[in-house]
Amino acid sequence: MEFEMQENVLTVKDYQKLRTSAGWSELPEQQIETALKNSLFTIAVKYQEQVVAMGRLVGDGCYICYIQDLVVLPEYQGKGIGKYIIERLVSYVREQGIPDTNITLGLFAAIGKEGFYQKQGFHIRPNDHRGAGMEIILPVHQDTGA
Structure with a gap:
């Protein structure tokens, strides 16, 4: 199987699909759009033009970062995709770091x-x-102005 990894192109539709495949709740599109836009880094893994996995990194990029989302569709688990995503996320974090810090x-x-x-x-x-x-x-509740 040949997989293609794409950086910072994860779409709302693919993000939602992968979330629900993991048994996570659906989110409003606006919330996903904002979350993706504010992410430090995202990865989408494709197989035959279909996104089958994702990774998302949040944080300040120099002191604290979090792997917020890592999802591989169940039928693609056990093929090294998750490990590959982790390796790339770790590599990205190291690339952003300030020399001689942790x-x-x-x-x-x-x-x-x-x-x-x-x-x-x-x-x-x-x-x-x-x-x-x-x-x-x-x-978060909508402000009613009262």
């Missing part, structure tokens, strides 16, 4: 996928040196 590259692994990321050099938190990753989901 960049923290974080992510939230889906349940059951931790081993994949450990094979790529990531460490589970909490550990002896770092606390647990945490999150809060904040609803």
